[in-house]
Amino acid sequence: MHWLRTRGRATAPYGLGLIAVLLIPALLNVIPGIAPGYVLYLVSLALIYAIVAIGLGILIGHTGQISLGHAGFFAIGAYASALLTLRLGLPFVVAVLVAGSVSAAIGFLLGLPALRLSGPYLAVATLGFGLAIPQLVVWQSSWTGGSSGLHGLPLASLPLGAFTIVFRTDQDYYYLAAAVLIVLTIFARNVVTSHTGRAFVAIRDSEIAARAMGVDLVRYKTTAFALSALYAGIAGALYAHLLHGISPEDFTVLLSVDFLTMIVLGGLGSIGGALSGALLLTFLQNALTRLPVVHDFKNLYIVVLGVILILTIVFFPQGLAGIARSWRLRRATRTLDRPAGAGQIVELGERSGVR
Amino acid sequence: MTGPVLEITDLTIRFGGLVAVDGLDLRVNAGEIVGLIGPNGAGKTTVFNCISRFYQPDRGTVHFKGRDITRSGSHEIIRFGIARTFQNVELCRSMTALGNLLVGQHVAMRSGVIRDGLRLPGVGADEARATQRADEMLELLGLTGDRDHVVSTLPFGLQKLVELGRALVSDPALLLLDEPTAGADKQEIQGLADLIRRMRDRFDLSVLVVEHDMSFVMGLCDRLYVLDFGRRIAEGAPADVRNDSAVIEAYLGEPELEVTEV
Amino acid sequence: MLSVTPDILTDLPWGQLLVNGLALGSLYALTAFGIVLIFKTTRVITFAQGETAMFSTFVAFTLLTAFQLPFAVAFVLTMLFAGVFGALIERVVIRRISTTTVLNPVIVTVGLSLILLGAAGWIWGYEIRTFPDPVVGPPFHLGTVVVSQLNALIFLVTLVLMTVLFAFFRFSPTGIAMRAVAENRMAAQLMGVSIGRMNALGWGMGTAMGAVTGMLIAPINYLDPSMMGDVALKAFAAAVVGGLTSLPGAVVGGLLLGIVDSVVGFEVPELRNTIAFALIVLVLVVRPGGLLGRHETKKV
Ligand SMILES: Nc1ncnc2c1ncn2[C@@H]1O[C@H](COP(=O)(O)OP(=O)(O)OP(=O)(O)O)[C@@H](O)[C@H]1O
C-alpha cells in the first residue's frame, strides 16, 4: 500500500482521526441523552464541508490563488448529481463521479481567465462566479427546478459485485462521507507533498521563480483550479444526497465565505488545518443555533464568522495549524533542549508540505 | 559544437519613452564566462529578462544553440538549458533550501497530478533521485548545514548561494548570473569567483554574468560587454575594456565602480 | 421574414432604459469610485464597501426618522459619519495586517462586511423598510423619456461630487499628496507626506462615497441589511472593468454597468449578476488592466 504511506511524524494525528471515525457511531450510541442520528448527520455534513475545505486549501493555501466563489462549484456538483440520478436515473456512484468531473471541467475553464487575473481581480471574478451559478439555476428553471429546487433524490447506493450497499441510515451515510473524505485527504496529501504540490507552492511563493524553473503557470494554475473544483463538486454531490434535495438558496455567497473561513481558521497551506477548520466551524454553526439566549442565530453566526476571520489574520495568520505547530515546537525544545531557532526552521519547512 | 551558445542580435526594448536596451549584439561561446557590465540602469537586467523571456523585446532576436527562442514561453527556457539567478533573489521563500533545489529540478521530473495523488510507482524513486541530486549540490556549495532551513530565514548571501544551486541542479548549458556577489564580503567574493570557474569546468557551462564589482569581473571573465543607456559601448578582453575611454567616461561619477582600481 | 433585427431589440424603450441606466450607473460609479480610491491609496481592495454603505444608510435612516432631520442635513451628517467610520476601520484593523499578500486584506474586509451585516441586523432588524424619499414631485419629461425627481437628484449629486473630487485631486495640496501616495509611496514619504494620514483619508473618503450610493439607492429599492449586496457586486464589476487603478475608469465602468444592468434587468432580470460576472471576465481577458487602467510589464 505504498500510496497510503505518508511522511514523517505528522502521520500520527491522521491515525488517531481514523480511529475516531470508526468509533464515533459506537460512542454516540452509548452516550445517553443525545440523538445519535442527528449528530451523525451533522458530522457527515462537517465531513462533506471538509472535502471542500481541503480542495479550497490546495487552491488558496498552496497555490496562492484566491476563490470567493467555491459555493458555485459545490452547487454545480450538487445539481449535476441530483439531475443525473433524478432525471436520468443514473446510479449514485456514476452521478458523483460525473458531478466531480463536470465541476472540475468548469474549474479548469474558470482557471483560464484566472491566469490573466492577479490577486484582487481574481477575488472579484470568483465572487461573481459564485453569485452567478445560483442565478443560472433559477433562470434555467425548466430542468433545474428553479428556486424551489430538486427534491426526493434516491438513496445513495454502491454496487459491490453481486450485491449493492444502500446507504439508508445516518450512520450508513456517515461512513460513506468519511470514506470519501479519507480517500480524498490521502490524495491531497500525496499531491501537496510531491512534484505537483511543489510547483503549486512555487507559484504561491514567487511566480517569477516558478516560471524561471520551468513551471508552466497555465498548466499548474488550471490544475489547481480543476482539482479544487473536483473536490467541491464531489462534496456537492454527497451533500445533495445527504439532504435528498437541494435548492439554490443552499449555495449563497455566505457558504463560500464559510469555506474560506474554514481554511483560514484551520491554517492556510495545511490539510490538517482545513480538516479541523471545517469540523470546528460546522459544529460552531450548529451550537449557535442551540444557544437559548440567541434569537436570531443567523445574525450571531455571521458576526462570529467575521470576528474569526479578522482575529485569525491579525493574531494567528497561520491559524490552528500554526498554533498547534508552535505548541509542538515549545514542547520539543523543552524536552530535547535543542536551539529554538533550528526547531522553528524545520517546523516552518513542514508547513508548506514541501520539504 | 560549432557556433555560439547564445547569440543576441539587435536586441531592443522600450518601456514607454525609455529605450532600456538599444540594438544590442552579444554572443557567448561554449565554455566562456562573459561579463555584462555597466552603470546602474544601463539595461543589464533587462537583457537577462529578454533572454529568459520575462520581457518581450520590441526588436531583435535571441538564439540559443542555434534555435530562435525569441518567442518561447518563459517556462520553456530552462528546458532548453538556460538557468538564471535574480538580482534581488527570487526564491520560494516558504520552502527549505532542499525544497528550492527540488523546484530547480522541476522539468527533469515526470509530472502529473493523478500520478502524484495516487503515488503511482516511480513517484517515490523520482523523488529520491531528485533529493539525492539536490543533496550533492548542497554539499558542493557548502550548504549541507542549511539543507532544512526555510530560505527566508537565511542571510542574503546564503540565499544567493541557494539560488545559484537551484540554477545549477537544472543541469543548464548556459548560466545567467545577476550580481552574484551581492551580500558577500571581500573574502567570499574571491571564493565565489573560484566557485563559478569550478562549476563551469565541472558542468560544462557557459556563463553570462552581470556584476558591479569590477575586481571580481576582471578576474573572472574571459570577455566583457559594457552597456550604457542600453547601448553597447565596448566589448573585449577585460584588460582592453578597462582602458577604453568610452567606458571610463560612462563610469565617471560612479566612485564605487572605479574601473582603474582593480 | 425580412427583418434582421430581432423584435426584442427594436421594441426596447431605449431612451428610458438609457436614462434609468445612467442613474443607476451613477450610483455604481460612486461606490466604485470609493473602492478604487481605497485601492489606490492603500493597495487594499475592500469587500466591505457595500456593508459600510449599508450601515451608513441605516444611520441616515435613523437621523431621518427618529430625529426628523431634513434630508440634506442627514445626508451631510451621514457622509461625515461614514468618513470617520472608514478612517477608523483603517486605523483599527487595516493598519494591523500585512498587505504583502492580497489574501490578507481580502479576508479581513470580508470579515468586516460580515460583522457589519450582523450588527445592522441586530440594531435595526431584518424587516424590509422603505427609505424616505429625498425629493417629491412630478417627474420631468424629455420627449417620451421620463426622468423622476430622484433620478434628477442622483445626476445632480453625482455631478457635484465628481466636480468637487476632481478639483480636490487637481488643486488641493492634500489631494495632490494623496495622488503622490498612490503613484509612489516611497517617493511620497520622502517628500514628507504622511502615509498613515493619507491611508485613513482614502478609506474615509471612499467609505463616504459608498454611503452616498446607499442613501440614494435606498429610496429606489428598499432598506435592509442585504440592500447593498448586489449593488456592491456591480460596483466591483465597475471598478474592475474600468481598471482598479483608474478613478475616471471607475466612473466609466459604473455608467457602463448601469446601462447594461438596466437593459438586462428589463429583459432577463434573473441574470443581472451573471451578466456582471461575464462582463468582468470578458473585459479582463481582453484588457487585463481594465478599460482605463494601466497594465505594465511587471518588473522582474
Ligand atoms: N518593467 C519595466 N517597466 C518600466 N521600466 C523598466 C522595466 N524594467 C526595467 N526598466 C527600466 O529600464 C532601465 C534598465 O533597467 P535594468 O534593471 O535593466 O538596469 P540594470 O543595468 O540592471 O541596473 P542595475 O545595475 O541597477 O541593476 C531602467 O531605467 C529601468 O527603470
Ligand SMILES: [Mg+2]
Ligand atoms: Mg540589474
